[in-house]
Amino acid sequence: MNRFRIFSMLLLLVLAISVKAQISGVVIDAQSGDTILYPSASYKDHQVAVSGNAYGEYTIARHNGWKLVFSAVGYKSKTIVVNANTPSKLDVKLSPDTRMLSEFVVKKKRNRYSRKDNPAVELMRRVIAAKKRTNLQNHDYYQYTKYQKLTTALNDISGADIDSGFIGKHKWMLDQVEMCPYNNKLILPLIVDETVSQHIFRKNPRTEKDIIQGENSQGISQLIQTGDIITVATKDVFTDVDIYDDQVRLLQYPFTSPIGKDAIAFYRYYIQDTVYV
Known part of the structure; x- marks a missing residue:
């Protein structure tokens, strides 16, 4: 019986030490007071890091003497030196980073128009083929x-x-x-x-x-x-x-419909943007 009591006390002591050896809390926006989604907590110069959840909550192991860095996209990082006085429940406020990224534009050189191997043309062929079903x-x-x-x-x-x-x-x-x-x-x-x-x-x-x-x-x-x-x-x-008609009338003038039977030969098709549903 005494051995069981000693074992229980040792187990509780180990659990208490393991719980105390962690730091947890919530990462908050310093201006609005809202929680920050999926913040990061990592020890500088050490391969120890965790990611918070959608409520801004995090939990990381305690390492006294190490530098704990909190960061999030769009916010300035904050570094805290962990020591014996660092509480186990540590809420952190991050200030928004107001720096604006300059615009970066990627343009593709437009080559000579071709109907062969053109994804826009292939897409329109499918649209035209589906006319009977969608009309x-x-x-x-x-x-x-x-x-x-x-x-x-x-x-x-x-x-x-x-x-x-x-x-x-x-x-x-x-x-x-x-x-x-x-x-x-x-x-x-x-x-x-x-x-x-x-x-x-x-x-x-x-x-x-x-x-x-x-x-x-x-x-x-x-x-x-x-x-x-x-x-x-x-x-x-x-x-x-x-x-859906092969020929349409605009301002009393006949035009080939954009999904008419002769549309592929009449129009030039380009894909400007796509979205997958």
Whole structure:
């Protein structure tokens, strides 16, 4: 019984010494007080180092007389000399490193365009080959809500135009002049036509229709008789584009669709950036 007690006391003593022979704590941002993710704690000039966790917590063996260095990406390192007075629970604050890295740009020399062994072309071949599978019209039914806004305006209106020009001679137009949100220049909207519609498609028997749910028209087209003519003509120019067709119409001119059957021979394709999903 006495031997068992002595063994237990020795075991507790060893455990107490082993626990005391460690230093642990949390690494904190000195400015915000937030914990720093995955900090590093290492002894300088010794092959002893640990990495903290996502909560900034670390635990490392105690070595009195050694220099313990705390570091993290974006922060200034801090060195502490471990001695007998160093507590076992040691929280460390690191100051952010405000130094900015200079920009480093790597550019590849653009060679002569080639369709052979071109990853952009191979990618587009796969897109074109998948047209039959991804086209919405392969479904028996589908519907969607479409919002369309069409604006036609006279831009770059100057103060002289307002004072003595055509607008100045027709004072009622002054109420229609507004500032363009894109370039902060004065414009005179001729047409602001908004439409919300529901598009419905059925494959067999084939039926396709647009149900107008709401319309709103503003501008001087409401004040002059030719406004409707301008609206109809503008809508005829800016028609819907379906890139699944081999030929599309832009501003009443035919173009090869970017995923049309002849697109590989018509366009030049380049990969600017990629993301893997």
